[in-house]
Amino acid sequence: MPTEAAELVFDEATKVYPSREGAAVDRLSLTVPAGDICVLVGPSGGGKTTALKLVNRLIPLTSGDIRIDGASILEHDVVELRRSIGYVIQQVGLFPHMTIEANIGTVPKLLGRPRSWIKTRSAELLELVGLDPSYAKRFPAQLSGGERQRIGLARALAANPSLMLMDEPFGAIDPIVRARLQDEFLRLQQELRKTVVFVTHDIDEAIKVGDRIAILREGGRLAQYDTPQRILERPVDDFVADFVGRDRALKALALRKLGDLELSPATGDGLPRLAADTSLRDALAFLVAERRDALVVTGTDGAPLGVARREDLLR
């Protein structure tokens, strides 16, 4: 079984429904480097979920190709292909009649793993997603929405897939829990380095979790595929600019930290101090609130690293 992250290539991938006018996904071409999170985002009707389901062939391609580590998805047996890809959906879809342990062990069991292996693996994954091992014997109905989504993630990871497909995984969860799950997911990703395709309609979530963002427009056409930074700073057209929002300059600031700036080597006596891991957005808000023009950036030990002026932040 592949354990290394896989490179995913969409090559003119197209889906046309005979009953509908125009394509749902129109000649989509993009490459997701191994170990990256690619977020598909866009308005409804943009074909994001369709594009995602093309990968595990829940929706068959009309034309074009999708390749995982160079091999076309059409060459694989469809059942084996799906077992090799992690799949998480918004409604989670845990099996209500199976214990949490059995839910997590679904794909390993399909692959013929022994019981003892599944038991160990599910305990491991429960810990990984931050749940107590005692959850193993519970049923999904006994869990909260956030806990269920963690199990959904653990289940998708169980067979150690090289590619994960996540369809609005945090869409049905309240904002506070959602933010926490996003943070935990990113922390996990630091460790696991899976290739992930992540669908959302929420541009802020896309900016937060994506290494790269693909913005799809009506008719399933790719508007822009770039890093969050470049999408915010250099939207290719009005559609993308509108989609990311009027506050895109501030969102871009939120992506960078004081420590990323080139600081002036001054002592800055009498200036307020902020830690290097503060985002530029928060630092700017601070300067505006304090009516100051500059601040001292400090390292983790509190020692001054240099001075950042207001115009440095905005450059």
Next chain:
Amino acid sequence: MTRGWHVAGGPVIPSFGRSSACERSNGWFCTDWLQHHWGDTLQPALVQHIELTLIAVGIGFAIASGLALVGFRWQLFDAPFGAFSDFLYTIPSLALFQLLVPITGIGVPTVEVALVSYTLFILYRNMIAGLKSVPEEAIEVARGMGFTRLQTFVKVELPLAAPAVIAGLRIATVSTISIATVAAFIIPQGLGEPIFTGIQQNLFRTEILAAGMLAVLLGLTADGLLALLQRVVTPWSRIR
């Protein structure tokens, strides 16, 4: 049969051979009659009643399963199957027994055909409802994770439909136990038989009451056992 069966007319001659005072005065519940006739009347009737019910529910379950598989897989068949089972269910049981006599004769098959046709409605409707109640996202995820179509059906759809199927089985079993007493109109079997004999013997209360109570007890016991089965087979369904 140790006791005579009176197909039509004929003088009814109660057997007062060893009758007690209670029996002669037609008391509500003559324990001495029960002691004398448990072995030759009530027990065989009870066993026959259980047999009639098991065969009817068993065959009904098999037929309903087949219909439900087809009706669920090909929606086109669902409406006609449902309508047919509804229609069977609406025929009054006495009328149905009589209608079947010219075709299947006077015997167990007649009774079973009628009893089976009553179970179909409840079993079929519950099976279809159970299969349709399976959450769509569970099926989508199953397919997306690499279950084959058959695996999705056997490992996801069937177990999730089980609570509704067993609920149907409970209703079908209890109602069959009840309807089977009417079978005594056609054949001298089951708990209906002592009830009819009691009616014919100057409304002999003890016999009517005892057989009636046995039928009720049998129904309650069957329902309890199936409820137990449900708890064992679908432990997750109690958690909500």
